[in-house]
Amino acid sequence: MQGLERNLKKGLAILLIAFILLGVYYGYILFFYSDRWFANSYNPRVKLDAWEPKVIPGDIKDRNGKVLATTIKEKRLNPETKQKQVYYYRSYLGGTEQAKSIAHVVGFNDAKLGRSGVEALQVKYLMGYNNPFYEKIYQMIFLPQEVGNNLHLTIDIDLQQYIDKALDKSKGSVVVMDAETGEILAMVSHPNFNPNRLDNIEGDILLNRATEGLFMPGSIFKVIVAASALDNLESISSIRYDCQGVIETGSRSISCYGGESHGQVDLNQAMTLSCNGYFVDIANKLGKEKLLKTAEAFGFNQDFIFPDLKLAASPLPLKGNVSGEKLALISIGQGDVQVTPLHMAMVASAIANDGIMMEPKLVYEVVGRSGRIQEKLQSKIYRKVMSRENAKIIQGMLENVVNIGTGKGAAIKGWQVAGKTGTAEIDNGNSEIRNNAWFIGYVSGNKSKIAVAVVIEDLPAGQTGGKLAAPLAGKILKKALDLGY
């Protein structure tokens, strides 16, 4: 029996490695995901019991202290016990119709539909699960009922309601964030619903388009291509492209908007005019690996794990076999690339913030029972996506877009707005083309840089980002400036 001892030791090593992996995985997965799992809408531990709640959830307020959500007590007849009892329910913006504007951000806490939005994700704070030991004991002994903590969001309700009105009946989403801190000032998704009346919910009305809605980006993706080109192509400043209005790739020809030919263009002019041919050409010069690397630095294909909100990953399928045609389509934001409005607001922020992408932040602070601030959540850098110099170059280009290019509609008198328009064309299956109109951009405001991402979906052909999204973004940024940001 040769080598039995050695083999036994090998066997032990394998067993121990298995257990070490088990322990590491256990620690890793709980560290990153446990808050999310706990906040899951199906978790019965944190349900608001209408008749006998163990804990009364705390209030949710906006950044100026206006109450967005609160718990109301009311004497009602309990159908089970046939007695008048205290009934608890959540009320949003005083139970009014205006609560529609915050429906997706704040979410709801309903016995039947479960929870969503902040009501779901921050349930740990709202239900007081983060309370220290002595606080729990104090509440149990001295209070008639345990109470949760209050949350202050970074949302500005005035801006939020303004955007809600400005979007009117159109489908789409708007995100406004502070580029330097990552604080989300407004996040609107249309169509919306009244969280005070959840009886007739239909279709995808509950979907928060800002964080879960995946849209084709169209030309705003050119910002990523440009960033990659600045990073990887040394001769980028001398590369010129002779735009004939149409470029052939594989079996398909891609034309510039309206078939216009832009003639000899460099990167700056191509961005200003949103010349498709130039970016297809650049993407070919870059190759898929380099483009993918830059895009992944910008957060594509990444599982976003943020403490304050759930954000769907933006898929960019550039791995494996990618045909020249596919790469060409992706370089102008068509094809299989998809993004969320919040992610695009983060991209705009990163450019405004000289290449540093901040983590999106929705919760400002957690305030305990006696008004004591329990947790003040700090801004965190998500990652550095590009060099300061390249960010400055792109800033200049995006200013040109608004000053003389496709994004003129976003200009505000007296302020330098920068941005990029986009129009994604989607074949809806009945050989009819519908458009998604995009604008991402920013303005250097009174205190900080304010970034915005606007998408209006399902538009008839001819409605472009420049025509619809840019003016709307301009209006929204103007309002934000008026509010003092």
Next chain:
Amino acid sequence: MSHKKFEIISLTMRYWFIGLIIFITIRMLMETLRTSQHHDYEDEGPFGHIIFFMVIFLSSAYALLAYKNPNGFDKYTAVLGIIVGISFVVQYNLFRLIFPRMDRILLIIVDILTIFGFIMLYRFNPDFAKSQMKYFIVGNIALLFFIIFTHKSRMNVIFSYILMALGCILLLLPIIFGKEIFGARNWISIKGYNIQPSEFVKIILIFVYALWFREDNKFRDHLPAYIFTGLTVLLVVLQRDLGAALLYFYIFIFVYYVATSDWIMVLLAGGAATLGSIMSYHLFSHIRVRVEAWKNPWRDIENKGYQIAHSLMAISSGGLIGTGLGLGSPQVVPAFKTDFIFATICEEFGIIAGFCVIGLYAMIAIRGVSIALRSKEPYKALLAFGATVALTLQAFTIIGGVIKMIPLTGVTMPFVSYGGSSMVTSLALVGVLEGVAIGTGDKNDEEDPTEDDVYEEDVEE
């Protein structure tokens, strides 16, 4: 009011429990590593018997649960805690007196895990814990029997054929007489007791493998063992008992490799198993459902992902030191008293306790293999190694499934989960390990001279 009082006490006692659990685990780790190098059984270390702290853990948990009674302090529960605690002291010392050479560290680790089970089961429902105590007593008889059996009995080929036949008959029983529970047909019912024969077959497997692989024979000399492996795996697959099939395969691969150093066969078997899993993934819908539930349990929480999603929610509800014993909601987790008991421990005793439990199983691996290393006969070394693999990889399989590391296969958590078949088998496997342990270094009790010579030649090399 009484419930509020219980909540306050339980919240406070979390610190006491987690302190005890950490202390016991660290002391066990020190003992495990120390005595695996020196054969030093008698030194008790600076804090004396760890068993004493375990009894305190058990009785204080039962005392706390006594407060949970809505009619005030339940004296019966508190007294029961002390009695059960004392019974552990008696069990431990009895075994130590009868078998002075036994590996007492291993027995203590097993006792800690059993105590975890007793506490959780009593907290779910006192009746579970009472039944579990019955199983524990039967298990201890099995433990005693297998210590003596492993130590005294002489294996031969005829006997192994009898064992193989017995194994096949045991596995055929549920297919013929069994009833379906949770989609698997691996139970038979005798006088109101549900018995899972696939558990007991593990013991037969390790004896058969140890016998057939003890000598470095040619490949074809092991043929009966291969056929037996194939048959047993086939039979448990027919019962739709995936967990058992996986476990049998692990035991075979590990023992076979350790005995023969035959990489090619291991790779072939591994390849065959992979092929088999891929085929069964495409053939059987219940396996596809499991894999999908593992990939993303959140997509279909109400159906496919229900078990794992609720398990993960329970684990994440406890925080570092848990919600407090009796304050969690483990009942919402499916199979909370058997397969998912790890999730409920994590919820009420906290993430740290989960780490400690994982650590305790790893310590069983260390103790088990060190017993195998000390053993002077290949047969007994393989026996000890087989038992170690059976116990630890079963724990790995279920904990990994519960925390979504690997797809969930329904096996019990040895010593902790509720269930007679599991408890008795696990303790029997410990009996095998201890039986090998008491034989180590026992010069007068060697095997027949031919094997002795072979062994001594090895040592001289």
